[in-house]
Amino acid sequence: MIVTVTYNPAVDQTVQFDEPMEPDRVMRAESARYDAGGKGINVAQFLTAMDKPCVATGLAGGFTGRFVREDMQSGGVETDFTEIEGITRLNTTALADSEEYKLNLNGPAVDRSVVDAVLERVRAHDPDWVLVGGSLPPGLEIADIDRVATAGDWETVVDVEGTILRRLDARYSMCKPNRHELGDATDADVSTLEGCARAAGSFRDQGFDRVLASLGADGAVLATGDQLLYADALDIDVVDTVGAGDALLSGVLSAWEAGQSDEAALKTGVAVSSLLVSQAGTGVPSFDAVDSLRDEVAVRTL
Ligand SMILES: Nc1ncnc2c1ncn2[C@@H]1O[C@H](COP(=O)(O)OP(=O)(O)OP(=O)(O)O)[C@@H](O)[C@H]1O
Numbered sequence: 385m386i387v388t389v390t391y392n393p394a395v396d397q398t399v400q401f402d403e404p405m406e407p408d409r410v411m412r413a414e415s416a417r418y419d420a421g422g423k424g425i426n427v428a429q430f431l432t433a434m435d436k437p438c439v440a441t442g443l444a445g446g447f448t449g450r451f452v453r454e455d456m457q458s459g460g461v462e463t464d465f466t467e468i469e470g471i472t473r474l475n476t477t478a479l480a481d482s483e484e485y486k487l488n489l490n491g492p493a494v495d496r497s498v499v500d501a502v503l504e505r506v507r508a509h510d511p512d513w514v515l516v517g518g519s520l521p522p523g524l525e526i527a528d529i530d531r532v533a534t535a536g537d538w539e540t541v542v543d544v545e546g547t548i549l550r551r552l553d554a555r556y557s558m559c560k561p562n563r564h565e566l567g568d569a570t571d572a573d574v575s576t577l578e579g580c581a582r583a584a585g586s587f588r589d590q591g592f593d594r595v596l597a598s599l600g601a602d603g604a605v606l607a608t609g610d611q612l613l614y615a616d617a618l619d620i621d622v623v624d625t626v627g628a629g630d631a632l633l634s635g636v637l638s639a640w641e642a643g644q645s646d647e648a649a650l651k652t653g654v655a656v657s658s659l660l661v662s663q664a665g666t667g668v669p670s671f672d673a674v675d676s677l678r679d680e681v682a683v684r685t686l
């Protein structure tokens with residue numbers, strides 16, 4: 385069973401304009417949609433949609449926190465959030481003229497004592513895997529991520545910014561940087577696929593059994609102890625890429641949960657993320673096509 389920890393959830397607002405963004409004038413959106421968001425929350429939603437047992441934990445407060453809970457529960461996702469006094473943030477993605485603008489808030493200030501309550505809830509579910517994903521709200525520290533990894537006998541996966549990744553001290557089963565985060569974490573040249581693969585391989589030595597580097601339209605690299613696997617992205621019509629990394633991670637975790645190999649997991653991850661980017665927002669797409677798309681993903685050893 386997988387438990388996700390999202391210390392800084394969000395309501396994801398996705399607004400679509402049919403003209404380019406311009407300063408100093410009112411932009412009127414064609415449409416808007418609202419989804420429960422935050423990296424661990426997205427992963428929990430995607431895993432649930434793939435029939436994988438999963439519970440989403442973390443911090444939630446205010447009217448937006450209520451929306452996050454209700455949106456997830458209406459999608460059948462099991463939640464066990466710790467209530468905070470502040471108001472969960474509202475993050476906005478504006479889509480205009482084929483451009484994507486992401487406006488994320490820092491989130492509500494929280495007292496570090498809430499971490500104990502979160503860890504208690506995680507332990508109560510006795511997970512095999514725990515994913516910690518997303519930014520830290522003001523008041524929490526990097527050590528609060530390490531605390532999740534050391535609080536119980538489970539495999540921990542982490543998906544946080546590169547500058548935070550490089551400062552973690554605990555041992556992790558995997559981290560999932562995107563290209564930019566991989567560069568921040570390693571100071572390596574990540575402008576080429578080879579550079580990314582080298583950086584992912586060597587970053588394992590910093591306390592990660594595996595490094596899954598997502599490279600957007602260039603696909604993904606999975607560095608394990610034995611091999612460096614590379615998967616091309618699929619050629620699909622992209623609507624927006626918010627949550628693409630979470631979808632990739634969900635696919636990989638779901639395959640591992642089913643006992644599949646690293647290569648099969650990488651294929652599933654790319655298939656799941658392809659379905660996510662072909663729709664707007666971070667809502668849960670239909671995963672009916674995962675099996676057929678997985679067969680289209682080519683994986684090679686670098
Ligand atoms: N333009 C694209 N075309 C095809 N596939 C894509 C594209 N962008 C993303 N993907 C798929 O999604 C996966 C993850 O993408 P990306 O590296 O952009 O994640 P990310 O930056 O972590 O996203 P986020 O932080 O929004 O969750 C890629 O490995 C790829 O399979």
Ligand SMILES: O=P(O)(O)OC[C@@]1(O)O[C@H](CO)[C@@H](O)[C@@H]1O
Nearest residue numbers: 394421422423475488518519627
């Ligand atoms: O500000 P953070 O915590 O780094 O990222 C939060 C976020 O942008 O990540 C998800 C997509 O991966 C969205 O659902 C959410 O709004």
